[in-house]
Amino acid sequence: MSTCLVSSFRPPLLARSHSCDAFSVIKYACCTVGRRTVSRRAALSTSVAVNSAAKPEDVRHHTLTVLHKTTSLLPRILPSDIHGKSRSVSLEFWxxxxxxxxxxxxxxxxxxxxxxxxxxxxxxxxLAGAExxxxxxxEDPFASESQNERIRSRWKSLQNGRRAISIQYGTSVSDSGSILNISSSWLQQxxxxxxxxxxxSSRSAAFSINDSTKDLFTxxxxxxxxxxxSTPLPSVLPYTTDSPPLPLTNPHALLIISSASTSxxxxIAARVKTLAAHDLSTVFVDPSRALKGLQTLRSNVASVTRAVADAFLSADAAKNSPSxxxxxxxxxxxxxxxxGSLAACRSVLIQAEREADVVRSGTSALRSQVEEAKAKVDREVFGSVVDGGDEIRKAVEHAQKDVKxxxxxLTWWxxxxxxxxxxxxVGSAVDKAWCRDLERKLVFHAGRLAGLQQTFCDSSRALLSSFTPPSPFHSPVLHNTLARISASPSxxxxxxxxxxxxxxxxxxxxxxxxxxxxAAQRVVLSMGGSMFGGLGVAWAGWAGQLGAFQFGMGLETAVGAGMLGAAVGIRWAVGSWEKAKKAWWRDWDRVGEGLERDLRATxxxxIDEHVVVVPETVCxxxxxxxxxxxxxxxxxQEEVAALEQECNSKE
Incomplete structure (x- = not known):
């Protein structure tokens, strides 16, 4: 079947060479590499191959179904042109x-x-030589000179502002606007x-999609x-969002490498095969030498014509009508x-994954700074017990020595x-000795924490502001939350x-x-009572000796009893005073222990409610x-993969 198909359009190509010498010119001027045969084209991705077992109408309906699903999916992934994105991944273009x-x-x-x-x-x-x-x-060597001249000067007579010429077959040479009708045999074979x-042609090697170049995709x-x-091949073949892709995913795409040397x-063809995503048809041509060869012997640039003709093989496999x-x-x-549209979707999704990775990387870096600050602050403010630098304990002990x-x-007498x-x-002693040096250090570190707070706030704002519209990570809610926290009086x-x-x-x-x-007042009263009681007993003994009243005790005994009672009372008062002071020191120790807990908790x-609240909220x-x-x-991604699989199916 394929042999008959080849003969249906290749004889005119061979007839135009007229002799074996023509093939020498063609071989010298044009080198065909990687021309796909029918079997190689069938080996391409099934996404664009027409299944010979399926009816054309079934294939068309299946393609329409996938097209409708793709059209519904695109608005959920691709950005709009208004956001300044490349048109190769814009919703309007696809x-x-x-x-x-x-x-x-x-x-x-x-x-x-x-x-x-x-x-x-x-x-x-x-410099590619496409013209x-x-x-x-x-050009046809047997055509009239006027027709060949019209072909050669087609861009000169083009209306201003036109960036494309549409050439089609016509029985006579005519042009209307940007449409050129010529009776070229190449258009009929x-x-x-x-x-x-x-x-x-553009002077720049950078490809951009505009009203004319978009025809290349369709x-x-x-x-x-x-x-x-002038244009390195790696810059043409890869599909990246920064370098808009050429439609080389089309199974009938033809890459023509214009070069005078085919050594x-x-x-180069092998390199193209490794860079391209599929078996791309590649042809090496020297257009200027082929054009000059026409002046002596018509070179039909057979390699290009055969590569274009290969695109018809799959469509003409059943000897269908031209329509x-x-x-x-x-x-x-x-x-x-x-x-191509699904590939653009996948590119946008990959970019979205990268942007999410950037977010995670940014928040991870900010959280690392926060955790590092938390780990350092306690040691910088209060010192380390291991290093013998516990500032709180030192301050309490120093104050205790001064108060002691x-x-x-403050003795009993x-x-x-x-x-x-x-x-x-006691209050004045405590006020003078109570952690004055520690208080000054805490005021200093409060100033340092205020500076750290501002640093974290600036870093958080910078991270949040790095995501601009239409990035999904540009969150007005987060911006408002950050502004509300920063404006809070506390x-x-x-x-x-x-x-x-x-x-x-x-x-x-x-x-x-x-x-x-x-307790001191009670001690004084106790001592006074004891002393006056002892004096009273001694006075009573002395009064009994004078006969003032019968005390029943001798003078010596009364004086001894009085002095003993006074001594016991004073001893009890001294013990009570020492117990009161010990109780006060126990309260001191409890207050000191509580002070350490309160300072660390504060x-x-x-840190949590002031210094790092903004970065924690942003992260x-x-x-x-x-x-x-x-x-x-x-x-x-699952939906895109499902559509790609459905499009690749042979139904």
């Missing part, structure tokens, strides 16, 4: 391309007869009618002409556009004339933020001091958005 494919697939049988196979020629830059290539294809669209046979000397053609061939190629083009001097000086000053004496750190426990615990010592004052609360919010985004991306 919607327009799929709409054109839908129109081609839904045309009535009577309208299909007017359809043409769209062959679009694109030059990677102005010479098209001229070499269309294929099973279906041809419309050759030639895009203007072409049935896109032809890309590249000069490796390394096999090696059926066109419809089959349009179906394959629609499948290619679906694959005052307490030791001094209470007799200073009993009403105990509260003032958010700024004051110089006394860490010293509150010091004053609170010092205030707790007022009650033990008052109790000590009361530092932790200050938690971004991580939550990243987790949601990951679920959405995974779900959309």
């Amino acid at each position: 919607n327009e391309s799929l709409d054109n494919a839908y129109e081609d697939l839904t045309k009535s049988a009577s309208s299909r007869g007017e359809d043409k196979i769209r062959i679009v020629v694109y030059a990677c830059d102005d 010479d290539l098209v001229t070499a294809l269309l 294929f099973p279906g009618p041809i419309q050759l669209i030639e895009l203007s 072409a049935d046979i896109p032809v890309i002409v590249c000069n490796p000397a 390394y053609a096999p090696e 059926d061939v066109v419809a089959a190629l349009h179906t394959q083009t629609a499948q290619s556009l679906i694959i 001097v005052v307490m030791d000086a 001094k209470l007799l004339w200073r009993v009403d000053e105990v509260r003032e004496i 958010y700024p750190l004051s110089t006394t933020a860490l010293t509150v426990p010091l004053h609170a615990r010092q205030h707790q010592l007022e009650f033990p001091t008052s109790r000590l004052h009361a 530092l932790t609360r200050t 938690s919010g971004l991580e939550s958005l990243a987790a949601q985004r990951k679920e959405e991306v995974e779900e959309l």
Whole structure:
């Protein structure tokens, strides 16, 4: 079957060479590498291959089903042009391309007869030689000179602003706007009618999608002409969002490498095969030499013609009519556009994954800074017990030594004339000795924490502001939350933020001091009572000796009993005073232990509620958005994979 098909269009090619010498010119000027045969084309991805066992209408309906599903999926993934994204991944571009494919697939049988196979020629830059290539294809050595001159000067007579020429077969040479009708035999040697669209060459090697180059994506046979000397092949083949892709995923795409030297053609073809995602048809041509060869002997640039003709093999496998061939190629083009749009979706989803990774990396770095600050702050403020630098314990012990001097000086016999000053004496000693150095250090570290708070706030704002619209991580809610926290009256750190426990615990010592004052008063009263009681007993003994009243005790006995009673009373009073002071010191120890707990708890609360509240809020919010985004991306990736599998099926 394939042999008959080849003979149906190859004899005209051979007839134009006229002699074996012509093949020498063709071999010298054009080197064909990697030309796909029917079996190699069948080995391509089934996404665009027409199954010979399936009916054309079944394939068309299946393609329409996948196209509808793809059109419904695209708005959920692809961004709009208004966001400044590349048009290769924009929703409007792919919607327009799929709409054109839908129109081609839904045309009535009577309208299909007017359809043409769209062959679009694109030059990677102005040195690619695409214009010479098209001229070499269309010129006929046996045609009139006026027709050949019209072909050679086609761009000169083009209307201003036009960036594409549509060339189609006509019995006479004529042009209307950007449409050129010529009677070239090259346009008639294929099973279906041809419309050759030639895009203007650009001086820059950077590809951009505009109103003219978008025709390259909707072409049935896109032809890309590249000069490796001016446009490196790796910049043409990879699919990246930064470098918009050429439609090389189309199974009928033809990459023409224009080069005067073909010595390394096999090696370059092998390199192209490794860089391309599929078995890309690659042809090596020297358009300028082929065009010059026409002046002496017509070179039909057979390699290019054969590569273009191969695109008709799968569509013409059943010897269909020209309209059926066109419809089959349009179906394959629609499948290619679906694959291209899904590839754009996958590119956007990959970019979304990378952006989520950037979010996780940013929040992880910020959290690391927060955790490092938390680990360092306690040691920097209070010192380390292991290193013998526990500042709280040192401050309490130092204050205890100063107060102990005052307490030791407050002996029992001094209470007799200073009993009403105990509260003032002890309170003044505590006020002077109570952790003054520690208080100054805490005020200093509060200032450092305020600076750290501002640093974390700035880092959080920078991380949050790095995601601009339309990024899903640009969250006005997080921005408002951050502004609300920062504007809160309790958010700024004051110089006394860490010293509150010091004053609170010092205030707790007022009650033990008052109790000590009361104990001192009781001691003085007890001592006074004992002394007056002893004197009374001694006086009673002396009075009995005078006969004032019968006491029943001798003078010596009475005096001894009185002195003993006074001594016992004084001893009891001294013991009570020492017990009162020991009780006060026990309260001191409890207050000191509580002070350490309160200071560490206050530092932790200050860090959590003031210093790191902003980065913690930002990190938690971004991580939550990243987790949601990951679920959405995974779900959309599954849908894209399902559509790709459905498009690749042979139904």
